[in-house]
Amino acid sequence: MILEILAAVLIGLGLICCCIAMFGVYRMDYVLTRIHAAAIIDTLGTLLIFAGMILLRGLGWASAKILLILAFQWLTSPVSTHRISKVEILSNPDYDKHCEVE
Amino acid sequence: MKKPLWYEKLERWVEGDSPALPEPLAHVENPEPVKEEEAPVQHGPSLLRSAGGTAMNRLTTAFGILCCAIFALLMLTTVAYLPRFGDADNAPENETSRRYIEQGLEEVGATNLVTNIILVYRGFDTYGESCVLFLGATAVIMLLEADRKNTSQKDRLALRRSDALDEEERNQILGHITTVLMPVIFLYGLYILCNGHLSPGGGFAGGSILGGALILCENAFGARRVQSFFNHKVYHIIKVGALILYAVLICYTIYVGANGLPNLIPLGTPGSILSAGIILPINVAVGLEVACTMYAFYTYFGRGDL
Numbered sequence: 214m215i216l217e218i219l220a221a222v223l224i225g226l227g228l229i230c231c232c233i234a235m236f237g238v239y240r241m242d243y244v245l246t247r248i249h250a251a252a253i254i255d256t257l258g259t260l261l262i263f264a265g266m267i268l269l270r271g272l273g274w275a276s277a278k279i280l281l282i283l284a285f286q287w288l289t290s291p292v293s294t295h296r297i298s299k300v301e302i303l304s305n306p307d308y309d310k311h312c313e314v315e
Numbered sequence: 316m317k318k319p320l321w322y323e324k325l326e327r328w329v330e331g332d333s334p335a336l337p338e339p340l341a342h343v344e345n346p347e348p349v350k351e352e353e354a355p356v357q358h359g360p361s362l363l364r365s366a367g368g369t370a371m372n373r374l375t376t377a378f379g380i381l382c383c384a385i386f387a388l389l390m391l392t393t394v395a396y397l398p399r400f401g402d403a404d405n406a407p408e409n410e411t412s413r414r415y416i417e418q419g420l421e422e423v424g425a426t427n428l429v430t431n432i433i434l435v436y437r438g439f440d441t442y443g444e445s446c447v448l449f450l451g452a453t454a455v456i457m458l459l460e461a462d463r464k465n466t467s468q469k470d471r472l473a474l475r476r477s478d479a480l481d482e483e484e485r486n487q488i489l490g491h492i493t494t495v496l497m498p499v500i501f502l503y504g505l506y507i508l509c510n511g512h513l514s515p516g517g518g519f520a521g522g523s524i525l526g527g528a529l530i531l532c533e534n535a536f537g538a539r540r541v542q543s544f545f546n547h548k549v550y551h552i553i554k555v556g557a558l559i560l561y562a563v564l565i566c567y568t569i570y571v572g573a574n575g576l577p578n579l580i581p582l583g584t585p586g587s588i589l590s591a592g593i594i595l596p597i598n599v600a601v602g603l604e605v606a607c608t609m610y611a612f613y614t615y616f617g618r619g620d621l
Contacts, residue, residue, distance in 0.1 A: 240329050285496075292492045303484070 220268035227261030234258065243311040244301045248294050255290035259283060424582035425512035425591035434517075434594050438565045441597075445604050449558050452608045461619030474618060481537060493535035500528040504602075511598040512591040518598040522605025529610040538618060545610070547621055554607045557600040564593045564600075 230253055237250025263283045267276040302308050318326075419431040433441050461470070504524035511517030533541045571578050583590030614621050 236329060285499075288492055288496060292489055295488055299484075 216268050220265040223261050223265035223268065227258050227265065230254070230258040230261060245298055245308065246312050248297055252291065252294050255286055255294070259286050420585055423591060423594070424585050425594050426585050427512055427514060427517075429515075430512050430517055430591075430594055430598075434511075434597050435568065435592075438568065438597070441601070442561060442565050445558060445561055445601055448604055448608045449554065452554070452611045455612055455615050459615040459619050466619065478538070485537065489535045493531055497528060497532060497535075500524065500531070504528060504606075508598055508602040509588065509595065512594040513588065518601025519605055521598070522602035523609060525602060525606035526609025526613075529606065530613050533610075533614065538614065538621075542621065545621070550607055550611065550621060553603050557603045557607075561597055561600040561604075564597055568593055 234250050234253035237253070238247050241247045241250055260283065263279050267279055270276050270279075415428060415432055415436060419428050419436075420426065423431040423435045425431050425434075461474075504521050506521075507516035507524060508518065508521030511521065529541065529545065567580075568578070570576075578592065580592040582592050585591070589595070611621065
């Protein structure tokens, strides 16, 4: 019972993260700021939702597979985000007009 | 009906913080008229120009239009012969589907009934699909291959410069991650390829994963590294070999089945990986075909070469 409530809270938080990211993608108006918002889904959103699912399932093969998916997501999606921003910076000479870039 | 204040605020926040609301509207309005003005100016004359020109050009255009019309007519007549909707002897009710479900396992031997249908019962169909892939890749190569006639010295220099820039910018992060992930992705693609007769998957799905892995490899390590193991020779051997293997297997099966001869390819025990007769080699052949086609499309559209 407690586990299920905890899992529900985690999945709910994950969904809130996804909603925030989605709002961010629509609200921001430039690539670099947009991918910054969208990356929330791939990292925090998936982490919270998968943690909730693992709590619901208990330890076992299913949760091991979920962990594998999480590892794959965490390896790949930051890299793709990084590549998109790199391409934008390489191809757009006045990228720093739209937002501050350090 | 007035919107509540919080809703307006939220709306403004979603659309960006700019207090002046008409700005996004003007931004949306602008492209429309431009598109309307540009479209006829761009498309009309260019079509006419290709239709005009020499008599040979006009003949080619007329022939193309004739071919299209004939094919459209054929398709429409076929539609007229389709069974009526909801008829009692339509496909879902007739004996073919029942036979697929009841005897597919013992006749063909794959536990995945969908694979039974698409690769053996309807194998000729799927062979046509593989031929379409083959012809598509061939057409892309014919059109986009960069040779002496369609590339100038300038194009080649530009390509070399961009390659050099890529080499300079060769990304450490992507390279490391790809080194870690590449074996896993290849393994997963092979797993799907070789388990097509046991679980969902098969040649098309596994082949596209393999093709995606090759594209990732090209992005991370550069085209030269991929060329070292996947050059023109390997590409042609795999592509033609896979298609010929498929053709031979499907011809053999059709010949044996049509003449009631005993099938010499053992079916094996259903559920083990070496079972289901011709399905496993066909899946591998289709997968290699799909992987080659995907990678060839990617590189020919990008560089005009493998």
